[in-house]
Amino acid sequence: MKLLIVEDEPNLLSIIRKGLSEKNHDVSAVLDGTTALQMIAANTYDVVVLDVMLPDINGIEICRRVRMAGNYVPILMLTALNSSDNVVNGLNSGADDYMAKPFKFAELEARINALARRAGQDHKQAEIIKIDDLEIDRRAKTVARAGDIITLTAKEFRLLYYLAKNSGTILSREKILDNVWNINFDMNTNVVDVYINYLRKKIDKPFGTKLIHTIKGLGYVLKT
Numbered sequence: 757m758k759l760l761i762v763e764d765e766p767n768l769l770s771i772i773r774k775g776l777s778e779k780n781h782d783v784s785a786v787l788d789g790t791t792a793l794q795m796i797a798a799n800t801y802d803v804v805v806l807d808v809m810l811p812d813i814n815g816i817e818i819c820r821r822v823r824m825a826g827n828y829v830p831i832l833m834l835t836a837l838n839s840s841d842n843v844v845n846g847l848n849s850g851a852d853d854y855m856a857k858p859f860k861f862a863e864l865e866a867r868i869n870a871l872a873r874r875a876g877q878d879h880k881q882a883e884i885i886k887i888d889d890l891e892i893d894r895r896a897k898t899v900a901r902a903g904d905i906i907t908l909t910a911k912e913f914r915l916l917y918y919l920a921k922n923s924g925t926i927l928s929r930e931k932i933l934d935n936v937w938n939i940n941f942d943m944n945t946n947v948v949d950v951y952i953n954y955l956r957k958k959i960d961k962p963f964g965t966k967l968i969h970t971i972k973g974l975g976y977v978l979k980t
Contacts, residue, residue, distance in 0.1 A: 757781045757782070757872055758781070758801050759782065759784070759801060759804070759805065759868065760783075760785075760795055760799070760801045761784070761785045761786075762785075762786050762788075762789070762792040762810065762815070763785070763807045763834065764788065764809070764810050764811055765807075768857075769785050772805065772861070773785045775865070776865070776868075779865065784801075788811055789810045789811075789813030789814065789817070789818050790812050790813060792806070792810075792818055793813070793818060793821060793822070796827060797825070797827075800829075801829050802830070803829070803872050803875075804830070805832045806818060806819065806832065806833050806834065807833075807834045808833055808835035809835065809836070815833055815834075815835070815846070816846055816849040817849075819831055819833070819849040819850045819851050822850065823909070823910035823911075826897065828910060830852045830871035830872065830874070830875050831851045832854070832855065832867055834856075835857065836857045847937045847947065850910045850911055852874075852937070852938050853870075853871060853938040855867065871938065874938075885917070885920045887923050887980065888965070888967060888980045889901055889903075889965075890959065890967060892920050897910075897913055901959060901963055902963060907958075911936070911937075912951060912955055912958070915951050916959065918932065918935055918936050919968070919976065919977075920978055923977075924979050925977060926971050926974050926977045927976055927977065928974060928975040929948045931975070932948050932975070933948060948976075952968060952970075967980065
């Protein structure tokens, strides 16, 4: 895999780079956010490992800029800030996964592999999904309903696409967290409910007919 590591602690950066290189990955490493943005813009990476606390531009802002540019490279954030609010802020900025320092290298490698695997699976999915008058183009990252273009953030799009490719199936909050935010542990967060509400305001409310349904005690389902 082609990987980019963005970490301002030289010793930790060296350890991560050495460990991943020994696993036969093509690893680039930078110490600051400005260089990271330039590297991401100029190259195609399978996964970016991004520290939150950087000397110039913090990781959350970098992630936002990358997503605003339409780049959906999988991003794994690293930070010493392990509160629920910090996790939610990182994920809401467009990150795909989140690890707190200190961490075990084996877990870091496993999460990188999982992100790359998931990205590969997403690439094989159908390019366009149609449900009633809703149309989602995975490759172009566009959404339209009744012919009207709907503007979504990167995370809103990923959530809608996950609901759509599983249309008719009730998805629990835990399953959505695992597949959209890549959180596979118990966490006191209402991020799923917040983003479902964002989608409803854009996908359902202007059109009258509801497609996103709450199944009390079970989760959410997208269906006609």
